Amino acid sequence: MSKFTKKIAFRLFILVFACGKIAGQTNNDTIRVEEPKKDSIIALNTEKNHLNYKSLIIPTALIGYGVASLSVNGLKKLNFSTRDEINEHQPDHIKLDNYTQFAPAVLVYGLNAIGVQGKHDFKERSIIYGTSMLITSAITIPLKHIVKExxxxGSNNLSFPSGHTAVAFASAQFMFREYKDTNFWLGVSGYSFAVFTGVYRMLNDKHWVGDVIAGAGFGVLSTELAYWLYPKINHFLGGKNKNMATMVMPFYQDKSVGIGLVKTF
Incomplete structure (x- = not known):
């Protein structure tokens, strides 16, 4: 990675960190999980299905920055100055960001396959990740056509928000939630792929800074919502009949995201 690329990555990290820091000042309490009786989802009350609003502070701040960058002069200037600086260095355009957006999720499945167990089993994490991808698409795709940035x-008017970055941070948040209690540093390692994806969306001249930061927020938010929805979805899929077998697997094909479901009664 060149010095310039590292500089852009560092700048993006600082902006994301700053948004999180400002948001975190509203409440410094940690999330409390009081002796769960079974394998529960962290930050969620699985019995009452209450969403922990503290987990929404940082993604909301990131989204807020991105939205503000569409109209606030100072943030718009940062968008243009960053783009101009990138163009001056003329970095090579690569397509790795098409793959790194999914890297954290692939790692979760790979690690589980070799015995490094995460929070949930195959079916559970597939439902959660598939739901996250559906929410991400349901938010970002319509917004692109509404905002028309x-x-x-200049290739089209679908810049805001960055869909690649949203998927990348949704995947990274998924990896974090699966491993943060057993191996914190392993859990946060997925964010390196997310930052890489966001940086290269800018280096490839596809997105502004604000697009990428908003995408990060939408991605984290989507995964948080997926964990909240999981108990409801699991109940719907399994119901009261515990003898039913269900196979759920997210898929991505021809730029389409969805969930494949096979259910045996």
């Missing part, structure tokens, strides 16, 4: 390279 022109991309830095």
């Amino acid at each position: 022109e991309r830095p390279d």
Whole structure:
């Protein structure tokens, strides 16, 4: 990675960290989980299905920054100055960001396959991740057509928010939630792929800074919502009949995201 790429990555990290820091000042309490009786989802009350609003503070701040960058002059200037600086260095355009957006999720499945167990089993994490991807798509795709922000390279008007970055941070948040209680540093390692994806969306001249930061927020938010919805979805899929077998697997094909479901009664 070149010095310039590291500089852009560091700048993006600082902006994301700053948004999180400001948001975190509203409440410094940690999330409390009081002696769960079974394998529960952290930050959620699985019995009452209450969403922990503290977990929404940081993604809301990131989304707020992105939305503000569409109209606030100072943030718009940062968008343009960053794009101009990137163009001056003329970095190579690569397509790795098409794959790194899914890397954290692939790692979760790979680690579980070799015995490094996460929070949930195959079916459970597939439902959660598939739900996260559906929420991410349901938010970002319509917004692109509503906002109609022109991309830095002028190729179309679907710049805001960054869908690649949203998927990347949704995947990274998924990895974090699966491993943060057993191996914190392993859990946060997924964010390196997310930051890489966001940086290269800018280096490839596809997105502005604000697009990427908003995408990060939408991605984290989507995964948090997926964990909240999981008990409800699991109840719907399994119901009261514990003898039913269900196979759930998210898929991505031809730029479409969805869930494949096979259910045996």
